[in-house]
Every structure is written in C-alpha cells, then in structure tokens.
Amino acid sequence: MSVPPTPLSSFRCIGKYCTDDSAAVPRSLQLNDVLSLGQHRTWKRICVSWSMAKRGDRVLDLCCGSGDLAFLLSQKVGLDGEVMGVDFSGQQLQTAASRQDQRWKACYKNIKWIEGDALDLPFTDRYFDAVTVGYGLRNVVDRPKAMREILRVLKPGSRASVLDFNKSSSFFTASLQSWAIDNVVVPLASSYGLTEEYKYLKSSISQYLTGEELEKLAKEAGFSSAKHYELGGGLMGNLVATR
Ligand SMILES: C/C(=C\Cc1cc(O)c2ccccc2c1O)CCC[C@H](C)CCC[C@H](C)CCCC(C)C
Ligand SMILES: C[S@@+](CC[C@H](N)C(=O)[O-])C[C@H]1O[C@@H](n2cnc3c(N)ncnc32)[C@H](O)[C@@H]1O
Numbered sequence: 001m002s003v004p005p006t007p008l009s010s011f012r013c014i015g016k017y018c019t020d021d022s023a024a025v026p027r028s029l030q031l032n033d034v035l036s037l038g039q040h041r042t043w044k045r046i047c048v049s050w051s052m053a054k055r056g057d058r059v060l061d062l063c064c065g066s067g068d069l070a071f072l073l074s075q076k077v078g079l080d081g082e083v084m085g086v087d088f089s090g091q092q093l094q095t096a097a098s099r100q101d102q103r104w105k106a107c108y109k110n111i112k113w114i115e116g117d118a119l120d121l122p123f124t125d126r127y128f129d130a131v132t133v134g135y136g137l138r139n140v141v142d143r144p145k146a147m148r149e150i151l152r153v154l155k156p157g158s159r160a161s162v163l164d165f166n167k168s169s170s171f172f173t174a175s176l177q178s179w180a181i182d183n184v185v186v187p188l189a190s191s192y193g194l195t196e197e198y199k200y201l202k203s204s205i206s207q208y209l210t211g212e213e214l215e216k217l218a219k220e221a222g223f224s225s226a227k228h229y230e231l232g233g234g235l236m237g238n239l240v241a242t243r
Contacts, residue, residue, distance in 0.1 A: 026066045026095055031192045035185055036232075041068075043236050047132055047163035048072040050229075050240050056080040057129035060153065062118055062146075063087055063136020067096035067111070069163075073132060074107050083111040084123075090115055118146045123153045131160040138164045138208045147221035147241075154243040160223070165201070166230055166237030167208045173234040178202060180235075214239045 032040045048069055053059045053076045061070040064085030073083045087093050093113040100108050116122045118133075118140050131150050140146045150160045168174045181202045189198035209217060211228030218226035218241035226241040 026099075027192050028194060028197060029066065029068070031189060031194060031198075035188060039232055043163055043231050043238070044068050044134055045072060046231060047134055047161045047238055048076060050159070050238060051130040051132050051161035052159050053077055053081075053130040053132075058082045058127065059084070059130045059132070060121075060123070060128045061085045062121075062131060062133045062150065063139070064096060064113070065089075065092045065134070065136075067099055067113075069132045069134045070096065070111050071099070071103075071108065073130075074111050075105070077110060079107055079110055081110055084128075085111060085113045086116045086118070086121070087113075088115060088117050118149060121149045121153050125152050126155045127153045129155055129158050131158075133160070133162045133164075135164050137162050138204055143209070143217060144221060147217055147223075150241075151222050151243055156243050158243055160218075160239075160241045160243075162214070162239040162241070163231075164237060165205045165208065166234055167205055167210045167213075168230075168234050169210055169212075170234060177205070177235055181205075211237050211239070 051059070051073075053073055055076070055078045057077045058081060059073050059077055061067070061073055061083060064070050064087045067085055070083050070085035077083060085093070085096055093115060096113050100111060114122065118136065119142055131154055133150070137143055137146060154160060165177070168177065185198055185201065186195065189195055211230065214228050214237070215226040218239060223241040223243055226239060228237055228239045230237050
C-alpha cells in the first residue's frame with residue numbers, strides 16, 4: 001500500500017519554539033548546539049552522507065522529528081529527487097513543516113511530511129533508494145520489527161544509515177557519557193525548559209544496543225551487511241546496513 005503524501009499546512013511557531021528572521025528554531029536544536037558544541041550537525045551530515053543518497057533518489061528520513069536530516073537529504077537528492085520525512089508525532093511534523101516554509105530553499109519543495117509509525121511503514125516494498133534514522137531507533141519499542149520494515153521499503157543494494165547515542169563497551173567512555181548527562185546535559189536542558197525530554201537519556205542509552213548488537217540486529221532482519229562506526233569520541237554511533 002502506498003500513501004500519497006500530503007504536505008502539512010504551515011503554522012507560526014510559538015511556545016517551545018522561537019523564531020528569528022529566517023527560521024523557526026526548536027529549542028531542543030539550540031540546546032543540542034550548545035551541548036555538542038555544534039557537533040550534532042556534523043554527525044547528522046555524516047549519517048546522511050553514509051546513506052549514499054544521491055541526486056534524483058527517493059529517500060526516507062524515519063523518525064524525522066523537526067526535520068534536520070530530511071533537510072540535509074533534500075539538498076543531496078535535489079529537485080529531481082524526493083524526501084519523505086516520517087514521524088508518528090503530528091506536533092513534530094508541524095514544526096518540520098514550519099521550518100521548511102521559513103528556511104525556504106528551492107530544493108525543500110521535494111520534502112513531504114508524513115505521519116506514520118516506524119513499525120508499520122505506509123510504503124510499498126523496495127520503494128526507497130536510502131533510509132536515514134537520527135536518534136529514533138533507540139526510542140522505538142520493537143527494534144527488530146522497525147529494522148524489518150526499513151529493510152522491506154529499501155531497494156536491494158540500498159542503505160540504511162542509523163545515527164544515535166553509542167552504548168559504549170568502553171568503561172571510560174560509558175562513564176564519561178553518564179557523568180556528562182547527569183552533570184551537563186540535564187542541568188542545561190532544565191534551563192531550556194526541556195528537563196523531561198532529556199532526563200530519560202541515560203536510561204534509554206543503557207537500554208539501547210551496543211554497536212555489535214546493532215550489527216546483529218540488522219543482519220537478523222535480513223540486511224546483507226551491517227557495520228557500526230563510533231563518532232564523537234565514542235559518544236555517538238552510526239550503523240550502516242545494506243540490503
Ligand atoms: C543531536 C543530539 C541528540 C538528538 C536528540 C536525542 C534525543 O533523545 C532527544 C530527546 C528529546 C528531545 C530532543 C532529542 C534530541 O534532539 C545530540 C546532541 C546533544 C547531546 C546531548 C550531546 C551530549 C554529548 C555528551 C553526552 C556530553 C559531552 C559533554 C562532555 C563534557 C564532553
Ligand atoms: C529524538 S527525536 C529525533 C528527531 C530527528 N531525527 C533528529 O535527529 O533531530 C526522535 C523522534 O522519533 C519519533 N518516533 C519515535 N518512535 C517512533 C515510531 N515508532 N514511529 C515514528 N516516529 C517515532 C519521535 O516522535 C521523535 O520525533
């Protein structure tokens with residue numbers, strides 16, 4: 001079953017989002033800039049680059065949230081290509097649509113925002129040339145099912161690129177990450193009014209999968225190859241899986 005994507009109507013951002021002359025900037029994005037010293041933008045660029053998305057491709061950004069990766073994919077595939085940003089939160093998609101309007105670039109016309117569940121993707125088999133997931137898989141309740149869905153909608157030979165916090169096997173890195181979340185991330189998030197959003201990070205990372213486990217997950221879902229790479233000194237990780 002294929003769903004004809006309907007773009008969400010735009011809205012003026014208020015509440016958790018602030019505006020400047022050209023853009024609606026979610027507070028979480030501003031906070032991520034501060035916390036990561038801007039590095040999260042680099043990690044997202046790497047994730048998109050490793051998806052091997054290219055001009056003219058039809059690509060999926062799953063768990064797109066406010067659309068950071070979708071905007072990067074849009075520039076990669078150009079006006080001949082197509083980007084679908086999928087999330088199950090209508091509120092996140094409205095923010096993404098608002099950013100699309102306010103940070104207007106010609107190529108952004110190629111992005112559609114679609115409300116949908118990673119566990120039951122509204123696309124036919126072998127529909128996409130590439131899939132990205134940024135900070136989404138960790139939060140999905142049934143990861144094996146999500147990986148099988150990603151595999152199903154990818155064309156043979158195409159790639160999924162999955163960026164998230166790294167559940168490090170190194171005691172030093174895991175301790176630094178845990179310390180930083182308690183002493184830097186959560187206190188700073190509180191000052192942005194985002195305590196709840198970030199408080200769960202530590203437990204969600206500990207319930208996530210190590211790089212090795214992610215590779216196993218992808219292979220068990222049916223991917224022909226899967227490799228996990230550490231980024232940001234081991235604090236982040238990116239899984240690249242080829243159908
Ligand atoms: C872009 C980043 C995270 C995405 C992200 C993940 C989530 O789970 C969220 C949940 C709710 C709302 C928003 C998000 C969200 O945007 C990563 C950038 C920020 C990181 C928190 C950076 C933290 C890195 C280290 C743990 C801290 C290192 C500091 C140390 C002193 C070197
Ligand atoms: C932390 S945000 C990441 C947003 C964006 N990818 C980024 O990197 O900034 C995670 C997103 O995953 C979405 N999400 C979680 N589980 C999902 C599911 N089963 N299906 C679709 N979206 C989901 C949430 O609504 C949220 O917007």
